[in-house]
Amino acid sequence: MSRQFLRFVIAGVIGFVVDAGALYLAMKAGAGPYVGRVISFLLAVFATWQINRRYTFDRQTDRSIWREWHEYLLAMAFGGVCNYAAYVVAIHMLPDASWTPLAAVAVGSIAGMGVNFLSAKLWVFRGARR
Template identity: 40%
Template sequence: MMQFLRFGVVGTAGFVVDTAVLYAGLALGLGLYSGRAVSYLAAASTTWALNRAWTFRAAPRAPMARQWALFLLVNLIGFACNYGTYALLVAGVPLVAAHPVLGVAAGALAGMVGNFWLSRRFVFNASRAAA
């Protein structure tokens, strides 16, 4: 349970990064969809680093580049839930299109449980670290 709570705190930090990068991308001329793809990658990289250092700190250390890539790979399911929720809301709810942070929040919640399970099972798993 403590791991899940730490994962939630890290997810909150990821949400802040996601939102900040999205709004920066929008200010630089990226659209709502391409800006979100960039912001998601920044947030996923941030949450991987924080989860490695804090949430799953007791897990054996796999090589960083390999573990980061594995984190991104196994969390594609969570990404699909996250980005899919965001895209549906931006496309269908004018309030969300005007305030994309609402879609980012809804997407983050949609992907959180799956991302936790996948991360714990496949990325930060003692039996897989040596593989």
């Protein structure tokens, strides 16, 4: 399980880069830090799903890819609630600076990681061999 968790963390780091990059792009396009975060979170979930289904867990071939995506999105939404709550708290507590959204995304990502790993392992990719 430790190897699997390490792969999950690596996927999460890549997801963090996608999340933070998309957030800054969304904010530059006019979305605020809250709407931008919803957009960036969805993009990060898609990116981590692609990585986790191929490298962290063995994809179960008896389910449709659409069902797997919907289950993964729902599972990540549970961790996403923890993630977003921590993000909002961090936005309010940190100084108003250009690096604040990035730091808040990091705080949120760490807050949701454990919930996300367990829901992916025990529900979405249950029975994976890795």
